[in-house]
Amino acid sequence: MKKNKSHFKKLFPKLFLINLMAFSLTACPAPKESAADTTAEHFAKQLPEIQGEEQAVLTHAPQVPPAITRKHATKVTVKMDVIEQEGELSEGVRYTFWTFGGKVPGQFIRVREGDLVEFHLRNHPNNKMPHNIDLHAVTGPGGGASASFTAPGQETVFSFRALNPGLYVYHCATAPVGIHIANGMYGLILVEPKAGLPPVDQELYIMQGEFYTQGAYGKPGLQPFSMEKALAEKPDYVVFNGAVGALTGDKALTAKVGERLRLYVGNGGPNLISSFHAIGEIFDNVRHEGGTLVNHNVQTTLIPAGGASVAEFKVETSGSLVLVDHSIFRAFNKGALGMIKVSGEENKAVFSGQQEAKVYLPEGSARQTMPQEKAPTSTAAKTLEDRIARGSIIYKQNCAACHQPDGAGVKGAFPPLAKSDYLNNNLKQSIHAVANGLEGPIVVNGESYNSVMPKLQLSDQEVAYVLTYLLNSWENKGGEVTPEMVKQERE
Numbered sequence: 001m002k003k004n005k006s007h008f009k010k011l012f013p014k015l016f017l018i019n020l021m022a023f024s025l026t027a028c029p030a031p032k033e034s035a036a037d038t039t040a041e042h043f044a045k046q047l048p049e050i051q052g053e054e055q056a057v058l059t060h061a062p063q064v065p066p067a068i069t070r071k072h073a074t075k076v077t078v079k080m081d082v083i084e085q086e087g088e089l090s091e092g093v094r095y096t097f098w099t100f101g102g103k104v105p106g107q108f109i110r111v112r113e114g115d116l117v118e119f120h121l122r123n124h125p126n127n128k129m130p131h132n133i134d135l136h137a138v139t140g141p142g143g144g145a146s147a148s149f150t151a152p153g154q155e156t157v158f159s160f161r162a163l164n165p166g167l168y169v170y171h172c173a174t175a176p177v178g179i180h181i182a183n184g185m186y187g188l189i190l191v192e193p194k195a196g197l198p199p200v201d202q203e204l205y206i207m208q209g210e211f212y213t214q215g216a217y218g219k220p221g222l223q224p225f226s227m228e229k230a231l232a233e234k235p236d237y238v239v240f241n242g243a244v245g246a247l248t249g250d251k252a253l254t255a256k257v258g259e260r261l262r263l264y265v266g267n268g269g270p271n272l273i274s275s276f277h278a279i280g281e282i283f284d285n286v287r288h289e290g291g292t293l294v295n296h297n298v299q300t301t302l303i304p305a306g307g308a309s310v311a312e313f314k315v316e317t318s319g320s321l322v323l324v325d326h327s328i329f330r331a332f333n334k335g336a337l338g339m340i341k342v343s344g345e346e347n348k349a350v351f352s353g354q355q356e357a358k359v360y361l362p363e364g365s366a367r368q369t370m371p372q373e374k375a376p377t378s379t380a381a382k383t384l385e386d387r388i389a390r391g392s393i394i395y396k397q398n399c400a401a402c403h404q405p406d407g408a409g410v411k412g413a414f415p416p417l418a419k420s421d422y423l424n425n426n427l428k429q430s431i432h433a434v435a436n437g438l439e440g441p442i443v444v445n446g447e448s449y450n451s452v453m454p455k456l457q458l459s460d461q462e463v464a465y466v467l468t469y470l471l472n473s474w475e476n477k478g479g480e481v482t483p484e485m486v487k488q489e490r491e
């Protein structure tokens with residue numbers, strides 16, 4: 001027991017001292033004003049002195065306000081407007097968002113540990129609802145919620161000391177809280193530690209959230225909130241930065257080889273936990289749960305609803321990194337997908353690209369002795385029917401996940417191949433798309449798409465089979481694509 005105690009003393013000398021002090025105080029009671037003082041006055045004396053004042057720079061995602069360079073605490077005034085307004089949730093899909101600052105997620109707030117924050121919440125006169133704000137960075141009742149309860153056309157003010165450094169979520173906490181959050185009322189506040197954060201080349205702001213709409217994913221028009229789906233925790237949309245495609249196509253994030261990036265990632269929920277992952281990268285450092293602990297070499301960081309994480313990495317080679325919630329149907333079918341396009345030189349020492357692709361014939365298998373039954377794509381199929389059948393298999397394995405087994409596509413995400421005017425009217429460009437991949441805005445049957453179809457590792461023969469299958473399926477125009485035609489379109 002004794003041994004244990006001295007060991008404890010070694011590990012926690014300060015704690016031990018405090019213990020001793022407490023002991024001596026109870027042993028001989030001291031006058032009221034002295035050390036055991038737990039009064040607010042005494043506590044206030046221990047806070048850093050406030051020098052000067054400034055107005056907070058607020059930014060919309062994916063932008064982050066500049067790093068704080070001052071070395072003292074100050075009074076920071078934050079003025080935030082609540083705006084209820086209709087916007088685009090996905091191509092052709094409208095939603096009435098309730099926002100902090102006009103967009104989802106709310107504006108990014110950046111202060112320094114020890115700062116005195118004077119928060120002004122202004123509820124726009126055109127709004128219909130009262131709102132407030134609960135900042136997880138606040139030490140105090142409701143995180144400021146009741147102190148900031150504001151009716152339309154009103155402004156409220158409250159102040160707090162940013163006592164704990166970290167990355168924190170803020171959200172509206174007006175009843176019914178779930179609906180206010182589900183409509184987009186969340187954002188991030190960074191309380192920079194006194195010593196600051198290590199410099200990086202780029203800082204970015206990404207926040208995940210779900211939307212519960214009455215219409216299924218992609219159903220066009222103004223979609224009302226669905227309480228039923230919210231209660232069942234079954235969103236139709238799981239998105240980054242407030243909309244499907246907010247971080248893809250021409251809105252993709254960009255970086256250069258060699259840069260260090262820091263992502264401030266939040267999760268507004270209201271219900272789901274995010275398994276945040278960057279396809280093709282490993283996070284060098286993760287400030288787990290937005291706190292002080294730094295973990296290294298992380299593949300996927302778990303971000304609770306109402307929580308955050310800081311992920312840092314250096315980009316070593318060029319290409320596209322894909323940001324996803326690794327609960328993967330959310331990424332490819334509900335919108336939780338973003339992109340960082342990295343420009344610069346490919347780094348072959350880090351990643352070679354495909355070095356070889358060839359038919360695999362297991363040794364000793366029956367196939368070796370029966371050459372006429374080789375792997376399906378290694379010999380030409382004799383009849384059009386055979387070629388269509390082979391194309392059908394290739395389609396199921398390589399294309400159906402995105403374009404759907406019936407070729408109908410997914411509205412707003414993956415264009416249809418069934419009765420596609422793009423496919424039927426211009427065979428060359430479709431061959432080109434399948435052979436080389438496709439990126440950028442296109443219109444299929446009057447609907448716009450602006451996404452990325454990856455280049456798939458298929459031979460000319462396989463591309464020919466799959467396109468022949470497409471042409472002869474789902475009321476498409478018929479016909480045939482040959483390997484020679486594919487060869488001409490290869491880049």
Ligand SMILES: [Cu+2]
Pocket residue numbers: 098130131132172173174180185
């Ligand atoms: Cu609200």
